[in-house]
Amino acid sequence: MDNFEWLNGYDPTFGLHQVDFDNPNRPRTPKRSAVYYAEIIRNNGIPLPKEDEFLYGEFPKNFWWSVATAAYQIEGGWRADGKGLSIWDKFSHTPLKISNDDTGDVACDSYHKIEEDVEMLKSLKVSHYRFSISWSRILPDGTTRYINEMGLNYYERLIDALLAAKIMPQVTLYHWDLPQALQNVGGWENDTIVQRFKEYAELLFQRLGDKVKFWITLNEPYNAAYCGYGVGTAAPGISVRPGRAPYVVGHNLIKAHAEAWHLYNETYRAKQGGLISITINSDWAEPRNPHNQEDVEAARRYLQFLLGWFAHPIFKNGDYNEVMKKRILERSLAQGLKQSRLPEFTESEKQRIKGTYDYFGLNHYTTVLAYNLNYPAGVMSDRSWLNSGSVWLKVTPFGFRKLLRWIKEEYNDPPIYVTENGVSERGAFNLNDTWRTHYHRSYINEALKAVVLDGVDLRGYTAWSLMDNFEWAVGFDERFGLYHVNFTDPNLPRRPKASARFYSQIINCNGSTEAHVCSYSQIPSS
Ligand code: PNW
Numbered sequence: 001m002d003n004f005e006w007l008n009g010y011d012p013t014f015g016l017h018q019v020d021f022d023n024p025n026r027p028r029t030p031k032r033s034a035v036y037y038a039e040i041i042r043n044n045g046i047p048l049p050k051e052d053e054f055l056y057g058e059f060p061k062n063f064w065w066s067v068a069t070a071a072y073q074i075e076g077g078w079r080a081d082g083k084g085l086s087i088w089d090k091f092s093h094t095p096l097k098i099s100n101d102d103t104g105d106v107a108c109d110s111y112h113k114i115e116e117d118v119e120m121l122k123s124l125k126v127s128h129y130r131f132s133i134s135w136s137r138i139l140p141d142g143t144t145r146y147i148n149e150m151g152l153n154y155y156e157r158l159i160d161a162l163l164a165a166k167i168m169p170q171v172t173l174y175h176w177d178l179p180q181a182l183q184n185v186g187g188w189e190n191d192t193i194v195q196r197f198k199e200y201a202e203l204l205f206q207r208l209g210d211k212v213k214f215w216i217t218l219n220e221p222y223n224a225a226y227c228g229y230g231v232g233t234a235a236p237g238i239s240v241r242p243g244r245a246p247y248v249v250g251h252n253l254i255k256a257h258a259e260a261w262h263l264y265n266e267t268y269r270a271k272q273g274g275l276i277s278i279t280i281n282s283d284w285a286e287p288r289n290p291h292n293q294e295d296v297e298a299a300r301r302y303l304q305f306l307l308g309w310f311a312h313p314i315f316k317n318g319d320y321n322e323v324m325k326k327r328i329l330e331r332s333l334a335q336g337l338k339q340s341r342l343p344e345f346t347e348s349e350k351q352r353i354k355g356t357y358d359y360f361g362l363n364h365y366t367t368v369l370a371y372n373l374n375y376p377a378g379v380m381s382d383r384s385w386l387n388s389g390s391v392w393l394k395v396t397p398f399g400f401r402k403l404l405r406w407i408k409e410e411y412n413d414p415p416i417y418v419t420e421n422g423v424s425e426r427g428a429f430n431l432n433d434t435w436r437t438h439y440h441r442s443y444i445n446e447a448l449k450a451v452v453l454d455g456v457d458l459r460g461y462t463a464w465s466l467m468d469n470f471e472w473a474v475g476f477d478e479r480f481g482l483y484h485v486n487f488t489d490p491n492l493p494r495r496p497k498a499s500a501r502f503y504s505q506i507i508n509c510n511g512s513t514e515a516h517v518c519s520y521s522q523i524p525s526s
Contacts, residue, residue, distance in 0.1 A: 001028055051398070055449050059511040064168075064460030066128035067121065067482065067503075068420055069110070070175035070219065073469040074117075075134060076107030081150040084140025085180040087187070087231070088472075107470045108485050109492050111154055118161045120466060120483055120494060124504045128168045130419060130462050131158070132175035132219065135200055142179030144199045152207060159211050170419070170462075171208070172216040172279070173201055173260065176223075176230040176472075187231050188224070188249040197256040198263055205268045213274035215264065216361055216419065217257045220281040221310050225249040229472060244341040247328070251343045254313055254353060261356035278314060279361030279419045282307035284399030284406075288371040288380065298377035299370040301327065303406070305377075314357055315411040318350030327376060359459065360407060363420035366392065367399030388435070389424035389478045395435075397442035404450040404458060415457045418447065422464035424471070424478040431484060436499035440506065441513060448511055461511075463503055467494055 002015035010021055016034040020027050040046060077089040110117055121129050135142065137151035159169050174197070178187055182196060201217070224230025226246045230253075257278050264276045285302040287295035304312070304323040312321040320342060329340040345353065368379040386395035400421070407416060423439040440463060450456040468481035476487060482500040486493050506513065 051401075051449075055445055055452065057448055057452055057512065058509070059448060059451060059458075059461075061510075063458075063510060064128050064417065065126050065507040066130050066170060066419075066460060066462040067124060067126050067466045068130035068170075068462045068464050069466050069469060070132045070172065070177075071134035071137070072107070072175070072177040073465075073471070074108040074110040074131075074467070075137075076105040076109070076470065078106045078109070078111050079137070081111070081137070081154070082140060082148040083134065083151055084136035084142070084148075086134065086136045086177040087180055087183050088177050089180070106492075108467055108494075113492070114154075114158050114161050116494060117158075117466070118165055118167070120496075120500075121162070121167050122165050123496065124466075124482070124500060125507045126167060127507075128170050128214070128460065128462070129162055129466075130170040130172065130216075132172035132177075132216075133204065134177050135174065136177065136179035136181075138203065139179065139200055140181075142182035142196055142200075144203060147203065155208065159208060163211060168214065169212050170214040170216065171204070171212050172219050173197075173204060174217065174224075174230070175219040178230055183231070188252050189231070189245060191252055191255070193252055194256045194259055198259045201260040202263055205264060205272070209268055209272040209274065213272070215274060215276040216279045217260045217276065218253055219279050219419075220363055221250060221253040221257075221278070222281055222306055225253060247342045250309060251345075254310060255349065257314070258353045258356045262352070265356075275358040277357045277359045277361050278310065279363055280307055280310050281363040281365075281420075282403060283365070284367040284396070284403040285370045285377070285379070286367055286399065286402075288369040292372075294372035295370060298372045301376040302368070302370045302379065307407075308410075311360075311407075311411060313345070313350075313353045314355075315360065315414060316354070318352070318354030319345055323376075331375060357414065360411065360414040360416045361419045362403075362407065362416055363464075364400055364403060364418065365421065365423075366394050367396035386435075388439075389426035390474075393424060395423065395439055395442075397439075397446045400443050401446040401450045401454070404447065404456045405454045408450075408454065408456045413457055415459050417460040417462070418458070419462050420464040421462065422480050424480045426477050426479065429484070431495065431497050433497045433499045436482070436497065437502040440499065440503060444506060444511055445513075 001017040002010070002013035002019045004010065005012045005014065015031070016037055017028045017030050020029075072086065072088045077086065079085070133155055134151070137154070138148055140146060140148055162169050182193060185192070187193065218224070220229075231249055261276055264274075282303065283306065285299040287299045289295045301323055304321045308321045309324060313319055325340070325342060328342040332340045369382060370377040370379055372378065381394045388395065404416065407414070421443055423436055425433060425435065444461060447458060447461060451458050463482060465480040465482070467483040468476070468479040468485045470476060471478040471480065481497070482503055483494045483496055486495075
């Protein structure tokens with residue numbers, strides 16, 4: 001119990017029970033810790049809950065093991081090949097420029113390092129590599145008026161090098177680097193972008209489609225629309241955009257995706273035979289207090305606003321979910337608007353949008369605790385969750401399995417590809433990244449439970465990211481790479497972190513971490 005703490009008197013209290021020193025009877029009250037300790041004593045220890053037990057086993061045969069990057073994050077804004085400006089060029093913090101002229105920053109200089117990048121992928125033994133194409137490198141002003149053949153040729157050489165190494169490309173059309181020329185006419189807020197995106201997609205199907213069999217139309221529409229990553233407003237400190245604009249952007253993103261899907265489905269699928277869909281990001285949301293119905297509903301709202309915003313129209317009925325429609329209408333009217341800030345789809349648009357998917361692409365990193373607050377929910381994290389190099393990213397493997405199962409149930413058991421999952425570090429350079437190995441080991445094990453125990457149709461897993469790179473609004477301080485890049489050396493050398501070796505072992509054993517079932521290959525440390 002709380003007691004006399006020597007020189008410090010009664011201020012520090014170490015007790016499992018509180019003592020009221022103002023009351024002459026000195027009543028004792030058990031604290032939460034007393035209840036918990038009693039439970040430990042009763043159990044003679046801390047029994048591991050069944051769902052937290054490690055599951056030994058393997059993923060299905062032909063499971064895809066991949067690793068991801070995005071064009072602007074590894075190529076930077078380098079544009080001596082004729083690339084046009086993108087909305088990200090003005091945010092570039094790249095510490096290295098090839099020259100001081102106007103040719104832009106190089107980030108990891110992947111434009112000139114196809115061979116090195118493919119070597120890393122071969123060492124990892126991935127079956128697939130997810131990268132994105134820079135729209136303004138192919139179409140400098142965003143339109144098909146002028147095609148930059150030099151830029152297109154870079155991606156052709158990359159794809160050929162991958163195929164020669166038996167690594168299949170997974171190509172994202174739009175990973176946030178909108179051509180500045182399109183932003184100048186309103187970007188994603190102008191509905192002419194739907195046609196522009198379709199023309200850009202068509203060019204890529206025509207020119208790369210005989211070699212690329214897995215397309216992702218849009219990466220994380222939520223962050224593009226709501227946080228401003230894809231609309232030219234992202235900057236340190238600006239994370240969420242107010243008003244109607246995000247909903248208009250979201251509306252056009254959904255239509256652009258649907259048009260690209262139909263184009264591929266009707267004109268290119270028969271002869272090219274690939275898959276095309278969208279990648280949606282989502283946290284898992286756990287009610288802050290699971291016994292409080294308001295918190296349970298807040299968690300559900302959070303998922304419907306984050307993942308459901310895009311998944312409901314595409315994977316369900318062509319329309320926004322009821323939770324969003326109701327909440328946004330109520331708020332809009334309460335603020336004196338005549339109608340909801342959330343635009344509506346016409347009946348024919350709904351028919352056009354519904355079912356425009358070949359798989360469910362999922363980016364997942366973390367879990368939040370949701371509680372009842374207006375719009376759509378209040379969120380916080382648990383103090384005991386492990387941190388990472390990014391404030392928003394806590395290590396919460398249990399949420400991964402729950403989210404996968406939720407998607408299975410909510411969207412009628414679609415084939416799922418996880419297209420990003422990973423963790424960041426910041427601060428001093430250290431190749432021995434035990435935290436990243438721990439992250440992938442525990443998250444991949446939760447994915448395995450989703451497959452084996454919950455019957456989720458998971459087809460592939462992708463680690464974010466192949467190498468340290470330009471982490472958007474935060475620049476180079478947060479590092480997600482399996483490979484370290486030395487940005488102070490003009491050659492930008494890449495070196496494997498410990499987690500790169502671990503990931504190649506996981507791949508080699510198809511997701512199993514039992515050393516005795518298969519022999520591990522080693523990545524030489526160069
Ligand atoms: C994703 N958040 O972005 C992107 O697809 C990647 O380009 C990026 O490098 C990676 O995740 C790591 O951040 C996110 O604040 C950005 O919750 C922000 C958040 C989530 C994902």
